[in-house]
Amino acid sequence: MEQQPNQPSPENIMKIGTGFWASKILLTAVSFQLFTTLAQKKSMTAKNVKDLLGLKCTDRNVYDFMDALTAFGFLKREGILDAATYSNTIDTDTFLDKNKPSYIGGILEMANNRLYTFWGSLGEGLLTGLPQNEAKRSEDFFGLIYQDPEKLKEFTGAMSGIQMGNFMAFAQKFDFSQYKTLIDVGGSAGLLSIMVAKHNEHMHCTTFDLPPVEPVASASIQKFGLEDRVNTASGDFFSMPIPSADVVVMGNILHDWDEENKIALMRKAYDALPAGGAFVAIENVIDNERKQNVFGLMMSLNMLIETGTGFDYTFADFNKWANIAGFKSTTLLPLTGPSSAAIAYK
CATH class of the missing domain: 3.40.50.150 (Vaccinia Virus protein VP39)
Structure with missing residues (x-):
C-alpha cells in the first residue's frame, strides 16, 4: 500500500536509529582490506572471501555481509548466493583500495579502531562536557600518538584521508x-x-x-x-x-x-x-x-x-x-x- 502524503512513517527513525549497523558493516570491510583485495583480484565469490579472510561464520553470514555491501552500493554482484561473484564499484576501487594514492580509508580505520567505541559514550559526554576518548583513562591522546609511530601513522593517514x-x-x-x-x-x-x-x-x-x-x-x-x-x-x-x-x-x-x-x-x-x-x-x-x-x-x-x-x-x-x-x-x-x-x- 502506497504511503500517503503527510502520513506518519517510522522509516527515517529506524534508518537513523540502526545506522550503526550500516556503519559497522563498512568499517569492518575496510578493516579486512576487502576492497584492496578485490582491486587486486578483480572479482571473488563469497567462498573466496571466507577462505581468504579465515572467517569461521556460516556461509549465509558471508552472503549477508557481501550482499549488504552490495545493497549499500559499495560492491557490484553477478549471480546470487554460492553462484555470486563480487567486485568493487568505481567509488570503492578509487577511494578504498589501500594501494592507490586516492585512498581515503585512513579516517575509516581510525573510526573503527577508536571513534566507534568512544561514540557509545556520547550521552555521557553531553551530560559531563568531558572528552570520551583516551582522556577517560587519564591518557593524553595527542601525547600517545606522537610517542607511538604506528598510532602517528594511523592518525596522519586519517587526517589525510578526510x-x-x-x-x-x-x-x-x-x-x-x-x-x-x-x-x-x-x-x-x-x-x-x-x-x-x-x-x-x-x-x-x-x-x-x-x-x-x-x-x-x-x-x-x-x-x-x-x-x-x-x-x-x-x-x-x-x-x-x-x-x-x-x-x-x-x-x-x-x-x-x-x-x-x-x-x-x-x-x-x-x-x-x-x-x-x-x-x-x-x-x-x-x-x-x-x-x-x-x-x-x-x-x-x-x-x-x-x-x-x-x-x-x-x-x-x-x-x-x-x-x-x-x-x-x-x-x-x-x-x-x-x-x-x-x-x-x-
Missing part, C-alpha cells in the same frame, strides 16, 4: 596569483602543501607541525618529488609565533579548540601575514541556519568526544572571530561535500 579531496579542490579553486608563499599550520603529512605546489608552480609551501610529524611529511614530499618547493618546519603553534607567509592555512585545526583559543590562533595567523595576505580555515563549516550541513554538526559533536570544548562553526561565527582578530574581509569557498574554505584577508 581532507585530501578538499586539499585538491582548494589548490585548484583558490586564486594564488597574488601570492608566493604558504604555510600549513598543523600540516600533518604535508598533503595540502604538496597539492598547492603541484597545481601552482610559482608557490613555495611549508608544512608546519610538531617535531615527531616531520619525518612523515618529509616522506610525502619526497614521494611527490617536490623537495624544491615544499619544506617542513617544526614547532608548537600555541607556544611560538607562526612563521611568516603570504597565505596561512589551518585544516581541521580551529575546530579542536574553544572560542577563546580559536580567536587566539586567528590572531597569530594575522600576525604572520603581510597586508593583503590570506588566512584560510578548511573545515566542515556549518550553514548559518544550522539545518543543512549535518556532517558538520556531527563533526562538532565528535569534537566533544575528542576534546570536550572544541566545536565546528558557521561562517557567521568565523566572520565574528575574523573581525575581532583584525581582518578586513572574509569569503567562503565551497570545496568538496560538506567542506569549505573560510577565508579572511588582512
